[in-house]
Amino acid sequence: MIFLLDSLPPGSMFALDAQTLIRVGITLFNVLLLAFVMTKLLYKPVREMMLKRTIRIREQMLRNEEEQTKVNELKTEYERMIKDIDLERTGILAEARKLAVENSKKQLDEARSEAESIKARAFQEIALEQERVQHEMKKAIIDVSSAITGKFLTRSIDADTHEQLFNETMAELEELAWHS
Numbered sequence: 001m002i003f004l005l006d007s008l009p010p011g012s013m014f015a016l017d018a019q020t021l022i023r024v025g026i027t028l029f030n031v032l033l034l035a036f037v038m039t040k041l042l043y044k045p046v047r048e049m050m051l052k053r054t055i056r057i058r059e060q061m062l063r064n065e066e067e068q069t070k071v072n073e074l075k076t077e078y079e080r081m082i083k084d085i086d087l088e089r090t091g092i093l094a095e096a097r098k099l100a101v102e103n104s105k106k107q108l109d110e111a112r113s114e115a116e117s118i119k120a121r122a123f124q125e126i127a128l129e130q131e132r133v134q135h136e137m138k139k140a141i142i143d144v145s146s147a148i149t150g151k152f153l154t155r156s157i158d159a160d161t162h163e164q165l166f167n168e169t170m171a172e173l174e175e176l177a178w179h180s
Contacts, residue, residue, distance in 0.1 A: 140176045144169055 148169055 137176065141173070144172055 148165060
């Protein structure tokens with residue numbers, strides 16, 4: 001390489017002679033040829049591969065959008081179903097409450113009617129007992145009157161005796177009233 005520098009004119013780094021220009025031309029031609037061949041051989045396949053990849057990515061994005069739409073539709077349907085279930089649950093609970101109120105009213109009415117019938121029977125029994133007591137009282141009064149009449153006829157009654165008989169009769173009547 002040193003011997004090449006000796007052949008160069010002084011003050012220049014390389015010589016621009018014909019051989020150098022031919023070499024530069026051949027190198028330039030080789031670079032252009034290589035670029036053309038590489039473009040024909042590699043550029044089209046790489047470009048097609050990139051286009052296919054772009055198409056595949058776009059299709060995947062479309063599928064993702066469709067799936068997202070389906071997911072949103074399913075989510076909306078699910079939420080609607082939950083609302084329907086909540087409405088149905090509310091309706092069932094309202095119906096159950098209504099039935100419970102009706103049943104409690106029915107039981108309360110039955111209890112009231114049973115209480116009324118028990119009350120009516122008690123009043124009937126009280127009325128019968130009052131009639132029996134009145135009948136017994138009348139009988140007792142008749143017996144006491146008969147006894148007083150018998151005593152009155154057997155004795156001659158003076159004011160003291162009359163007062164004593166009256167007091168005895170009243171005491172007997174009070175005892176009968178307390179026993180009844």
